Amino acid sequence: xxxxxxxxxxxxxxxxxxxxxxxxxxxxxxxxxxxxxxxxxxxxxxxxxxxxxxxxxxxxxxxxxxxxxxxxxxxxxxxxxxxxxxxxxxxxxxxxxxxxxxxxxxxxxxxxxxxxxxxxxxxxxxxxxxxxxxxxxxxxxxxxxxxxxxxxxxxxxxxxxxxxxxxxxxxxxxxxxxxxxxxxxxxxxxxxxxxxxxxxxxxxxxxxxxxxxxxxxxxxxxxxxxxxxxxxxxxxxxxxxxxxxxxxxxxxxxxxxxxxxxxxxxxxxxxxxxxxxxxxxxxxxxxx
Amino acid sequence: xxxxxxxxxxxxxxxxxxxxxxxxxxxxxxxxxxxxxxxxxxxxxxxxxxxxxxxxxxxxxxxxxxxxxxxxxxxxx
Numbered sequence: 001x002x003x004x005x006x007x008x009x010x011x012x013x014x015x016x017x018x019x020x021x022x023x024x025x026x027x028x029x030x031x032x033x034x035x036x037x038x039x040x041x042x043x044x045x046x047x048x049x050x051x052x053x054x055x056x057x058x059x060x061x062x063x064x065x066x067x068x069x070x071x072x073x074x075x076x077x078x079x080x081x082x083x084x085x086x087x088x089x090x091x092x093x094x095x096x097x098x099x100x101x102x103x104x105x106x107x108x109x110x111x112x113x114x115x116x117x118x119x120x121x122x123x124x125x126x127x128x129x130x131x132x133x134x135x136x137x138x139x140x141x142x143x144x145x146x147x148x149x150x151x152x153x154x155x156x157x158x159x160x161x162x163x164x165x166x167x168x169x170x171x172x173x174x175x176x177x178x179x180x181x182x183x184x185x186x187x188x189x190x191x192x193x194x195x196x197x198x199x200x201x202x203x204x205x206x207x208x209x210x211x212x213x214x215x216x217x218x219x220x221x222x223x224x225x226x227x228x229x230x231x232x233x234x235x236x237x238x239x240x241x242x243x244x245x246x247x248x249x250x251x252x253x254x255x256x257x258x259x260x261x262x263x264x265x266x267x268x269x270x271x272x273x274x275x276x277x278x279x280x281x282x283x284x285x286x287x288x
Numbered sequence: 289x290x291x292x293x294x295x296x297x298x299x300x301x302x303x304x305x306x307x308x309x310x311x312x313x314x315x316x317x318x319x320x321x322x323x324x325x326x327x328x329x330x331x332x333x334x335x336x337x338x339x340x341x342x343x344x345x346x347x348x349x350x351x352x353x354x355x356x357x358x359x360x361x362x363x364x365x
Contacts, residue, residue: 088365176365201299201362219343221361222335232300233364243365269336269343271357273298282357283342 006053008035009046013055018065025055032057043146044102048076059144060100071259072100076146078258079103081168081193083156083184085110085132087238088198089174090121091247093136097144099255104140104147105168108132109155119240156180161187170254173197174247178231182224185210185217194263196253198246202236204273205246208284209253209265219284220269242274289316291352297329298359304329314350321346324358335361 009027012035016026027050036046047057051069060072067075080101082092085108096104110132116123122135133151140149152164156175161183165171171188173195175181181197188195189212197217198207210216221227249270257263267285272278295309304327306312314323320337324346336359337344350356 084365086365174365176363178361178363181363198365199362200364201360204299205362205364206359220336227361231361231363233362235300236364238364271298271359273296275302278296280341280357282338286342 002049002052005035005039005041005049009050009053009055013050016056016058016061018061022065024061024064026058026061027055028058042148044076044148047100047146048073048102051076063100067259074259075100075255076102078169079105079167080254080258081105081107081165081171082174083107083165083171084174084176085120085122085136086116086174086176087119087121087200087240087243088247088250089132089172090123090136091244092172092174092251093140094121094143095248095251096254097140097147099251100144100147101255101258102146102148103150103167105150105152105164106133106136107152107154107156107164108136109153119238119243121244156183156187158183158186162190165193166191168193170257171195172250172254174250176233177229178221178227179224179229181217181221182227188212189216194257196250196257196265198250199231199233200238200242200246201232203239203242203275204271205242206269206271207246207249207253207265208269209257209263211263211266214266215285239274242272245272245274290314291316291350293323293350293352294355296355296357297327298357299362300360301329301333301358314352316351317349319346320344320348320350320356320358323350323356329358333360334358 012031013025013027032046051073112123133153137149137151192212195210269282292311295312297305338357
């Protein structure tokens with residue numbers, strides 16, 4: 001059946017060329033959808049079947065010069081939990097959907113308010129007062145309807161976190177504030193799930209990767225018990241350029257982990273300061 | 289003995305940045321903690337110190353020539 005589907009996809013596909021003249025076989029969204037519906041397949045499974053038949057769903061044509069077709073399949077088979085649908089989370093969701101990460105678990109209990117409009121891509125004038133996760137799911141559906149979305153309209157706590165992220169291959173920390181980050185980290189460690197974590201204040205911020213056996217956030221924030229509720233962002237706010245940049249860095253690192261490539265920010269803290277265009281990767285562990 | 293460090297303060301700590309931060313005078317052997325106090329930064333506002341790109345303890349001694357970065361807790365998203 002799989003071979004027959006691959007053959008059907010190949011027959012419908014057309015020859016195409018990348019901008020540098022390299023040839024490939026392409027299939028458009030509508031053709032693939034029609035084939036999937038005929039076979040009772042989900043959009044994501046259809047995209048996977050196409051790639052496995054050596055045919056590029058045209059929407060991924062600009063992905064597959066860096067990622068191989070096998071890697072695009074791996075992304076489609078992956079599941080990422082994004083916690084926080086604010087400035088970081090909105091951009092992370094957008095990038096992951098366009099990248100073709102097949103399943104997104106989206107977590108946030110908040111609704112959009114006017115102060116979100118400066119940086120949170122999922123917030124719109126028309127959407128104020130609406131739940132952030134619902135707006136996120138709508139956006140993913142509009143960008144890449146083949147992505148499977150599971151929405152959790154709730155805040156994290158010790159009781160619900162583990163069950164939410166138990167199916168995730170990677171979790172991305174897009175939270176605002178400090179203490180909840182430790183709750184999330186604890187759950188990812190328990191679930192054996194790698195965590196990519198970023199935080200911003202003003203025009204600066206940092207991003208790191210934490211595997212379950214790593215010391216993690218305590219190297220950045222010290223003891224969780226001694227933390228204030230909020231950090232420097234409470235006096236500086238958060239600007240859209242640094243928030244968007246760090247979200248993109250989180251996605252880049254998450255994609256490496258999903259594709260079994262060496263994570264680049266494990267035991268490292270990448271620090272960006274747009275006030276002086278400074279970027280540095282600092283060593284978190286050597287001094288311990 | 290007077291020595292110099294390159295000092296970088298992040299986020300809300302920038303308010304404490306001295307004019308001569310790129311060549312800030314220290315007493316050779318001065319601890320990072322003493323430096324932070326001398327700059328008027330409340331110790332509670334400091335969560336992370338890097339010396340020459342490596343995370344360091346607040347009691348670490350500075351001898352001159354180092355790049356020192358000091359961070360407050362940052363948690364915005």
